[in-house]
Amino acid sequence: MLHLVLTLLLALVLQTSLGAVIPHNTLNKSCYLSKYRFPVFHETNAVLRMREKFKATKPLADRKCTGNIFHRNWDMAKLSVPDRVMLVKAELNLTTTVLELPAAPSFAKTRQQPLAFLTQVQNDLQCWMDTEAPSHEPSEKLSRWLNNLQTARETTHSCLEASAIRHIFEVLNDLRCVAFEEQCN
Numbered sequence: 001m002l003h004l005v006l007t008l009l010l011a012l013v014l015q016t017s018l019g020a021v022i023p024h025n026t027l028n029k030s031c032y033l034s035k036y037r038f039p040v041f042h043e044t045n046a047v048l049r050m051r052e053k054f055k056a057t058k059p060l061a062d063r064k065c066t067g068n069i070f071h072r073n074w075d076m077a078k079l080s081v082p083d084r085v086m087l088v089k090a091e092l093n094l095t096t097t098v099l100e101l102p103a104a105p106s107f108a109k110t111r112q113q114p115l116a117f118l119t120q121v122q123n124d125l126q127c128w129m130d131t132e133a134p135s136h137e138p139s140e141k142l143s144r145w146l147n148n149l150q151t152a153r154e155t156t157h158s159c160l161e162a163s164a165i166r167h168i169f170e171v172l173n174d175l176r177c178v179a180f181e182e183q184c185n
């Protein structure tokens with residue numbers, strides 16, 4: 001009990017002293033992206049488990065659809081930071097849409113945690129756009145890619161699902177780049 005109180009007090013002292021150094025506008029911004037620089041073990045592990053489960057339950061879909069819906073032949077570090085945020089937001093939008101499709105109960109259970117995590121990330125990216133680059137328009141390169149992704153959404157559900165889940169770690173890697181902002185290159 002005493003230990004808990006001490007911990008709380010320490011947290012409070014730290015917060016107060018940090019509050020003095022960190023400018024106010026960064027403090028009340030809950031959508032800072034640097035928290036995604038280093039993957040959190042239990043989240044990554046949940047995604048991995050989901051991907052394994054998908055492969056085990058739908059091996060055929062995975063074999064038939066070999067394309068990568070997120071494919072691009074350029075380096076995202078060449079884009080501006082707001083462009084990168086938009087790119088990952090679109091990738092996550094598609095990924096979560098696919099994960100929300102009706103599924104067998106066992107898969108539905110496995111996808112719960114990744115879905116919650118990816119939705120949270122998406123909200124943070126949206127919040128970042130709203131506060132940091134509210135009137136940003138995508139570059140031509142990104143617009144073209146976004147259009148292709150939009151077209152890819154029209155492929156059959158099972159293919160979309162297989163492709164999105166197979167490439168989910170690439171999306172998480174893109175998120176890392178976003179989290180490093182200017183330092184990703």
Ligand SMILES: *[C@@H]1O[C@H](CO)[C@@H](O)[C@H](O)[C@H]1NC(C)=O
Nearest residue numbers: 024025026027028029030131
């Ligand atoms: C910080 O909080 C104030 C008051 O709630 C709000 O008006 C402002 O937009 C916030 N700033 C950021 C960067 O979120």
Ligand SMILES: *[C@@H]1O[C@H](CO)[C@@H](O)[C@H](O)[C@H]1NC(C)=O
Nearest residue numbers: 089093094097122126150153
């Ligand atoms: C996801 O994309 C769809 C289709 O492009 C769009 O209608 C929807 O508003 C997007 N959702 C979010 C949360 O951005």
